[in-house]
Amino acid sequence: MNQKELLLKTLHHEETEQVAWIPFAGVHAGSLLGYDATEVLQDEEKLFQSLMEVNKLYKPSGQPVIFDLQVEAECLGCDLVWAKDAPPSVAKHPLEGTEDLETPCYCTIPTKESGRIPMILNVMRRMKEAVGGTTALYGLICGPFTLATHLRGNDIFMDMYDDEDAVIEFLAYCNAIAMKMAEYYIEAGMDVIAVVDPLISQISSDHFEQFMSEPFSKLFAHIRELGALSSFFVCGDATRNIEVMCQTKPDSISIDENVDLFAAKKITDKYNVAIGGNIPLTTVMLHGTQQDNMKFVVDLLDKLEDKKNFILAPGCDMPYAVPVENTIGAVQAIHETDAVREILKNYVAADEEIEVELPDYGHLEKPLVEVFTLDSATCAACTYMMGAAKEAKETFGDAIDMVEYKFTIKENIARCKKMGVPNLPSMYINGELKFRSLVPAKEDLEAAIRAVMK
Structure with missing residues (x-):
């Protein structure tokens, strides 16, 4: 069984002999070849080369082609601020400060020729040809609520109290964009569509059920009808929303270190949804040692009583400067768990004491x-x-x-x-x-x- 088959079996809720592994290497992929974030997210050849390096070094079961939640927003008129070591961020929200959600861009749906989409689709097709037989490829799309926030800014949070019907209509529009992006990416060969919506962690479960349940259920059903698998990817403390997320029927959910993995898995198992996560991005991957990363993986696997429906992954997009040896250590711990456990049986992580002074x-x-x-x-x-x-x-x-x-x-x-x-x-x-x-x-x-x- 190759790594892709391992992941697909996991997403189809079958037993596996080993856990599947997905390194969410977005801009970090560029660091492996000395490309900064602006290069790897805008240059087809540099992106493709970087992804191939990730595939060679990190031996993934699944791999994202690009991790940038601003692709759709850029197509819709959001101004971006670019950084050398991180994805761009939205600097201008076209609908922020307007009295209502009526706007000329409201009916705009990005096409295959919009913005950076042609470049992304080309890389997807090239990756499918190069490694698609052994690695499941992930197409990451911006979830409807995060896209709505990119367009509307922080006003969206007040809109949910002041103009409920308009928010429902607006989210339906953003969801139509997500559905169209899923179509483009599946046509380009993506095995899994990850709907990345970090701002879901910033709302209550009541607001989720009121505004998000219908669009997400519709989106995951659409992905399933197109013959692909799905992941509901959320960052931050989404604990209160894990159950309502499961009820929208994704094939899997991805969480970060803010969520108790073991408690969350009890919920996802109830709905027979796979769960992925959640190696800490900074304390372990970025600032830890190779041994710290190996030990975290071994300890997590040892604590996990039922490994069915589980995918090991970083909690979110890996920081640009994660040392390559740290991720390689995590890979070794997956493939040689018993040997690594023995090697590290007496290892104790160094507790680096840094004195900080709090304000009075x-x-x-x-x-x-x-x-x-x-x-x-x-x-x-x-x-x-x-x-x-x-x-x-x-x-x-x-x-x-x-x-x-x-x-x-x-x-x-x-x-x-x-x-x-x-x-x-x-x-x-x-x-x-x-x-x-x-x-x-x-x-x-x-x-x-x-x-x-x-």
């Missing part, structure tokens, strides 16, 4: 808004929580202070531990947790700030 919250001159993120440049949920904080800063000006702490920096990992930050993203005001994995509405955040003003 009891004696602040003005309110302090602290946003703890994975990285607002790469994590969509973090982007929009940080966007809410920036909007508050514009409203209050010098009357408040605001700072972001990115978890990709070692000192900020230590700060999170000292503060007891439960999940990312989270927002604190004067040292107190106010918004946890939930993008605040403008009025709610402003009220929370005014409550602590002297």
Whole structure:
């Protein structure tokens, strides 16, 4: 049985002798050949070469062709800010600040000739020919709620309270785009369509059922009718939404380190949905040693009582600078679990003590808004929580202070531990947790700030 067959059996809910493995190497793929994120996401040849290097080094069961949630948004008029070591982020939302959701772009559906789509489709076809017999290929599309947020900005969160019917109609439009993108990618040879919608972690299960259940159910049914498999990919603390996500009938769900994998698997098993995850992106993959990565994989597999319906993967898009030896160590732990367990039986990870000084919250001159993120440049949920904080800063000006702490920096990992930050993203005001994995509405955040003003 080759690696592709291993993954397909897992997604068809069959027993396997070994767990399937998917390295979500987006811009990290470029780092393997010295290409930065702007190159690997815009140049067909550099993207193809980088993906082939991932395939050679990391021996995947499944592999994404591109990990960029801004492809569709760019086609629809969103301005992007590009970075050397991360996917682009949306800098301008065409529908932000408008009175309603009526707009000329409302009827626009990207075509195979729009934006970077032709380049992506070419790489998909080339990858299918080169490795499609041994590796399942993933086409990643932007989920309807995250796409709606790219277009509308943080206003979408208030819309869900103020104009429910308009939101339902708007999400139907965004879902039509997702369905069309799935068609393009399946036609280009993709075995699995991953609907990546990180902002699902930022809403309640009630709002999910009200606004998201119908479009996602329709989308996964459409993918199934087209003969492909599906994954519902969500980042952040989506714990409260795992069950309602399962009810939309994806073939699999992918989660990150914010979610308790073992608790989530009990839910997904109830619905016979496969689950993928969740090697920590920063503390283990980026900042850990090769032994740390090997040990994490072995320990996870040892704790997992039932490995049916399980796919091992990083929690989300791998950071650009993950050391290649760390991922190779994870691969070795999958293929040689018993030998690696023996090698590491006496290994204890070094506890790097980094001293951080917290503000004197009891004696602040003005309110302090602290946003703890994975990285607002790469994590969509973090982007929009940080966007809410920036909007508050514009409203209050010098009357408040605001700072972001990115978890990709070692000192900020230590700060999170000292503060007891439960999940990312989270927002604190004067040292107190106010918004946890939930993008605040403008009025709610402003009220929370005014409550602590002297």
